[in-house]
Amino acid sequence: MCWVGDSTVHSLLRQQKILALLKLHGVVSVGRLARAVRASEMTVRRDLAVLGERGLVRRLHGGAVLELGKTEESHFSNSRQQHVEEKEVIAKEAAALVSPGSVVALGAGTTTWHVARALAPRTDLTFITNSTNIALELDRGQSNIILTGGHFRTPADALVGPPSLWTLERLQIDILFLGANGIDLKAGYTTPILAEAETNAAMIRKASRVVVVADHSKFGRVTLATFAPIGAAQVLVTDAASPRSMLARIRRCGVQVMVAGRAPR
Known part of the structure; x- marks a missing residue:
């Protein structure tokens, strides 16, 4: 018989708790994880290394994020229940950017849905x-x-394809709000759906001002298709839990970063 030692069991339980915390909160610092699982930061880093080797987490500077499959996307009804407070604060900040009489475009997604509200x-x-x-x-x-019209698809309940593109090419947009499933300095803004990437890119081409709205869980993630580089947005609106080091680098790309609840820099 093969016995599993107590230390191995404790490690597995600790790693399961780490995964649960990352799923709940998105990007989480090593210090916060250490406090939550009552272990040293060195132990947590070892756990993250193990989970990273298994393809379950992605290490960031000072923390980690859950590694989702590049083609995975939650259904709208599920995503709408995640990070609700953060999305509401982001939406309030973003909505204040809209001038009277504007033509406002909103891409599909739950954060943009909050902006619409x-x-x-x-x-x-x-x-x-x-x-x-x-x-x-x-x-x-x-x-x-x-x-716009177009082919209806789940899980984001977006309209995509030639009819949507045909309509967008004939419209002019003052300000565009887009969400993203992933934000990465190299890969840019990404989505797991190729057709949605095409539609988002078409909206960007027709917009005078592009505002990306995204909560902290999207940073450091890369999904299947890039729809724009980081610098394609004039403004990025996010919440206070987003990784500061990454926000600083995004600012250096010429993007105005607005952290909801703080004065813009």
């Missing part, structure tokens, strides 16, 4: 979106809403 009471705007969920949220009988 924040903007819905306004009666002076025209909205363009490829998201049925966002169109329904905006439809309070007071706004002009243009739904």
Whole structure:
């Protein structure tokens, strides 16, 4: 019989707890993980190295993030329940960027859905979106809403493909809000869906101002398809838990980084 020692069992339990914390919070520092699992930072770094070798986590400077498959995406109804407080704060900050009388485009996603909720009471705007969920949220009988049309797909409930691209090529956008499944300095803004990357890129081409809205869990992740390099956005709005070192490097790319709840730098 093969026996598993107590130290091995403790290591496995600790690593399971680390994975659960990363799934819940996104990017988590080594210090925070150490406090949560009641272990030294050196022990946590060893655990992260083991989990990294198994392809379960990605190491960042001073912390880690859960390594999801490059083609994985949660359904809209599930994603909408994650990091709700952060998304609401981000949305409030982002909505304040919209000038009166603007043509506002919103890409599909749960953070952009929160931006739509924040903007819905306004009666002076025209909205363009490829998201049925966002169109329904905006439809309070007071706004002009243009739904791009296109092939309907899950899990993000986005409209994509030639009909969507045909419509977007004929429209002009003052300000565009896009989410991202991953933000990486080298890979840029990414999505696991090729067709959605194409639609996002088309929106960017037609927008005078591009604002990326993303909570801290998206940083350090890379999914299948890049739809824009980091510098393609004029503004990035995020929450206070995002990795500061990465935000500093994004600023050096010429992007205005707004941390919701803090004064912009």
